[in-house]
Amino acid sequence: MGQSDLDLLTGADATELLATAVSTAGGELVDWSVRQVDHRPGRSTTVAYRARVRWASDGGVDAPVRTETLGASLGRPGDQQVPGVLTLDDGEHAVAVWRFPGDPALPALATAYDAESVATLLGDLGVPEVARGPVTLRVRAYRPTRRAVIEASTPGARVFLKVVRPDKVDDLHERHALLAGAGLPVPKPLGRNADGLLVIAPLAGESMRHAVRDGGAVPTAAEVVGMLDRLPDEVALLPRRTSWSENAGHYASVIGAALPAEAGRAAHLAAVVGDRISGLTADEPTHGDLYEAQVMLESGRITGLLDVDSAGPGRRADDLACLVAHLETLSLLRGWDAERLRGLAREYAAGFCGVVDPTELSARVAGVLLSLATGPHRVQEADWPAQTSRRLDAVEHWLTGAPG
Structure with missing residues (x-):
C-alpha cells in the first residue's frame, strides 16, 4: 500500500468516509481530526480519529455535540465483515470503520x-x-x-x-x-x-518517566543491568520476536511512505544499522521493549517492570539501547530539558558499554531511534515532517559518534 492509502484515510476523502459511517449509525459528523496513524507499507493502514458527533438519539439537530473516538482500517475487497463494523467497499479498497470501543480486532x-x-x-x-x-x-x-x-x-x-x-x-x-x-x-x-x-494487578511506585521529566532520582546503569540479570533463563525459550533495531528497514519504509523527501536517508541509515548488527546470535533473556515508561520507581529504586509482552530471546544490547534511545527522543520534545536528557542518555550509554560492545550498542540505539522517528507522523504532530527529520539527525549521530 502506498501514499494513496494514507490520503484515503487522512486526507479530504476521509470526511465522506467518516460521515457515511456516522450517519449509518444514526449520527451527524460535525468535524474530525486525526489522532493516530499506523501505516505499514504493503500490509495495512489504520487510523484513529477524534470526531465530534450529534446523535439522533440525543435529540437530532438540537442534540449536544459529543466527542467520540473513531477508527478506520484499510483492507482488501472481499474481507470478511464484522458485526457492528461498517465496511465500505468501492471495488478497489475495503475500509472498516468503527466507533470505540467496537474495534473489530479487539473483541474484548x-x-x-x-x-x-x-x-x-x-x-x-x-x-x-x-x-x-x-x-x-x-x-x-x-x-x-x-x-x-x-x-x-x-x-x-x-x-x-x-x-x-x-x-x-x-x-x-x-x-x-x-x-x-x-x-x-x-x-x-x-x-x-x-x-x-x-x-x-497494579505495581507499587511511580513511572520512571516522571523522575526523568522532573529531574528526580533514577536508577544507575548498573541497577538497570541488575534488573535484567534477574530475567530467568526460561525467557530465552519463549517465541522470539524481531527487535526494534532488526526492524530498521521496515521503519525506514514507513518514514519514506509518509515523508518521501527523507525516504533515501532513512533507507540508508537502516542499511547501516542492519550491516552493523547482522550475524549476531540473539539467545539471551530480554524484556524486549525496555524504556523509562516501563519502569516503576520509589525514591529512584526500581519497584516494577511493565509491558512484558515482548519478553523473549534477544540481545542484551537491544534492551539497553531501547532505554537510551527513548531518553534521546525525549530530549527532542518540546517542553523537556534537552540538555539534561541528552546527558542522561549518554550517561546510561557510557555505563552500559562495560556490559555490551559499544559499537553494537550505538548501532542498536540508532535502530531504535529510527523506529521512534515514525512517531511524529503516527500521532500527527503539527510539524511532524520537521520533527521526523530531527529524529533522523539523531540516528545519524549515534551511527557516527561513540556512545557516552
Whole structure:
C-alpha cells in the first residue's frame, strides 16, 4: 500500500468516509481530526480519529455535540465483515470503520469498557475486592486493532485490563506468570478470557518517566543491568520476536511512505544499522521493549517492570539501547530539558558499554531511534515532517559518534 492509502484515510476523502459511517449509525459528523496513524507499507493502514458527533438519539439537530473516538482500517475487497463494523467497499479498497470501543480486532474491548461487565468479570475471576461497589474505568492506552489498556477502580482497589487480539492473550498471560513466578516485579496476572482480555494487578511506585521529566532520582546503569540479570533463563525459550533495531528497514519504509523527501536517508541509515548488527546470535533473556515508561520507581529504586509482552530471546544490547534511545527522543520534545536528557542518555550509554560492545550498542540505539522517528507522523504532530527529520539527525549521530 502506498501514499494513496494514507490520503484515503487522512486526507479530504476521509470526511465522506467518516460521515457515511456516522450517519449509518444514526449520527451527524460535525468535524474530525486525526489522532493516530499506523501505516505499514504493503500490509495495512489504520487510523484513529477524534470526531465530534450529534446523535439522533440525543435529540437530532438540537442534540449536544459529543466527542467520540473513531477508527478506520484499510483492507482488501472481499474481507470478511464484522458485526457492528461498517465496511465500505468501492471495488478497489475495503475500509472498516468503527466507533470505540467496537474495534473489530479487539473483541474484548467492549467488555473492558463497560463498568457493569467489568464488575461481573472481576467477580467471576475471583477479584471481588474490585467487583464490590461502583467500578470506574479510565482508558490508559489505545492502539487501534492492536491493544488497549484500561484501568478499573473502586474506592478500595484497582486493576488493569489489557486487551489484545484473542490469539495473543494466552502468550501474554504466560509471560506475566513466568516472570512473576521468578520473583521479578512485574504485574501479577489475575485472570483472562478467550476474547483477549488479561487482568493484571497494579505495581507499587511511580513511572520512571516522571523522575526523568522532573529531574528526580533514577536508577544507575548498573541497577538497570541488575534488573535484567534477574530475567530467568526460561525467557530465552519463549517465541522470539524481531527487535526494534532488526526492524530498521521496515521503519525506514514507513518514514519514506509518509515523508518521501527523507525516504533515501532513512533507507540508508537502516542499511547501516542492519550491516552493523547482522550475524549476531540473539539467545539471551530480554524484556524486549525496555524504556523509562516501563519502569516503576520509589525514591529512584526500581519497584516494577511493565509491558512484558515482548519478553523473549534477544540481545542484551537491544534492551539497553531501547532505554537510551527513548531518553534521546525525549530530549527532542518540546517542553523537556534537552540538555539534561541528552546527558542522561549518554550517561546510561557510557555505563552500559562495560556490559555490551559499544559499537553494537550505538548501532542498536540508532535502530531504535529510527523506529521512534515514525512517531511524529503516527500521532500527527503539527510539524511532524520537521520533527521526523530531527529524529533522523539523531540516528545519524549515534551511527557516527561513540556512545557516552
